[in-house]
Amino acid sequence: METVPGNVKIGSALGFIGGVVCIISMALFFEAEESAVLDMGVYMLIAVMFFALAGGFTKNGPWSWEVLLLMTFLTIGIVVSSAVLGAVDPYAGAILVLIGILIVIGLSMRSSKTWANRMRF
Amino acid sequence: MKALKDNSIAFSWFGIIGVAVFIIAWMCAASIDATWQFGVNTLSEFGISDTDASYYFNYGCRITGILIVVTGIGRVLYSKNAGYTIGGILLAVGGFFLALVGVYTMDTDAHSLVAVCMAVFLFAAIIAIAAGNWAADRKVFAGVGIASAFILFVLAIAGDTAVLEAYGIIVAMIWFLAESVNVILYRRKD
Numbered sequence: 001m002e003t004v005p006g007n008v009k010i011g012s013a014l015g016f017i018g019g020v021v022c023i024i025s026m027a028l029f030f031e032a033e034e035s036a037v038l039d040m041g042v043y044m045l046i047a048v049m050f051f052a053l054a055g056g057f058t059k060n061g062p063w064s065w066e067v068l069l070l071m072t073f074l075t076i077g078i079v080v081s082s083a084v085l086g087a088v089d090p091y092a093g094a095i096l097v098l099i100g101i102l103i104v105i106g107l108s109m110r111s112s113k114t115w116a117n118r119m120r121f
Numbered sequence: 122m123k124a125l126k127d128n129s130i131a132f133s134w135f136g137i138i139g140v141a142v143f144i145i146a147w148m149c150a151a152s153i154d155a156t157w158q159f160g161v162n163t164l165s166e167f168g169i170s171d172t173d174a175s176y177y178f179n180y181g182c183r184i185t186g187i188l189i190v191v192t193g194i195g196r197v198l199y200s201k202n203a204g205y206t207i208g209g210i211l212l213a214v215g216g217f218f219l220a221l222v223g224v225y226t227m228d229t230d231a232h233s234l235v236a237v238c239m240a241v242f243l244f245a246a247i248i249a250i251a252a253g254n255w256a257a258d259r260k261v262f263a264g265v266g267i268a269s270a271f272i273l274f275v276l277a278i279a280g281d282t283a284v285l286e287a288y289g290i291i292v293a294m295i296w297f298l299a300e301s302v303n304v305i306l307y308r309r310k311d
Contacts, residue, residue, distance in 0.1 A: 066260055069260050069261065069264050070264060070267065072264070073264035073265065073267050073268040074267070074268065074271060076268050077267070077268040077269075077271035077272050077275075078271070078275075080268075080272050080292075081271070081272045081275035081276060081279075084272075084276060084280065084284065084288045085275070085276070085279055085280055085284075104261065104264070108261055
């Protein structure tokens with residue numbers, strides 16, 4: 001049976017944590033105003049992106065290593081731009097960017113690249 | 122024929138110095154002109170300030186622009202693929218327009234044209250160099266470029282000019298530092 005590298009397990013866990021942190025932030029920083037729907041939509045988009053990243057680390061996942069890395073950077077980009085524009089709370093944004101950077105570091109390891117490219121259909 | 126000696130590390134250091142010069146000029150100008158507010162006033166307002174902030178900002182733009190032109194030329198000279206060549210040319214042109222921002226201040230007619238040209242050329246340079254990094258199998262640094270380009274694009278369509286300038290320049294400086302580190306790391310590995 002194939003042994004899953006520690007980096008991959010941590011990457012997947014961080015993806016889940018990112019998604020959960022995002023949902024919790026949405027509840028914590030909710031303000032009942034007209035633009036609330038837009039803000040909630042952005043929080044949910046980011047949560048979906050993080051959960052998708054977590055899924056990308058699984059065996060027979062949908063993405064190659066390159067696409068996984070690209071999606072991670074895209075998620076970081078969405079978080080930063082949303083925080084700058086005020087849709088996401090800056091503190092929650094900083095935590096999510098940190099989680100994204102940790103996922104990138106995990107993906108940069110050689111073992112993650114080898115495993116991610118081998119464990120695909 | 123004598124082969125060109127690879128001095129790409131030296132050229133990339135010009136980029137790091139350029140970022141440092143701009144940060145120092147920005148900090149000095151902001152500390153002198155207390156009326157300027159981050160994300161509220163545009164950076165170009167430093168250029169027409171009644172205080173000495175105008176000197177710091179205008180000379181900072183000129184020096185940083187020249188240093189970016191030198192970095193761009195270095196990119197073209199030691200280019201390994203078309204993405205780097207095109208990106209280097211765009212970077213040099215963008216740096217030239219940044220230097221002109223320090224010459225044509227906000228109270229002149231040419232300022233808007235020069236500032237927009239600078240932003241467009243530097244944005245295009247980020248995309249071209251990211252493509253070059255992707256082709257050269259430097260995927261992480263390509264990702265930094267893609268994320269930077271995405272953030273700048275979103276800020277350009279959704280934010281106002283003051284927000285775009287203030288945060289956009291910080292994002293561009295982070296990309297510039299990452300790209301300089303990229304050149305230094307991979308040149309040593311080669």
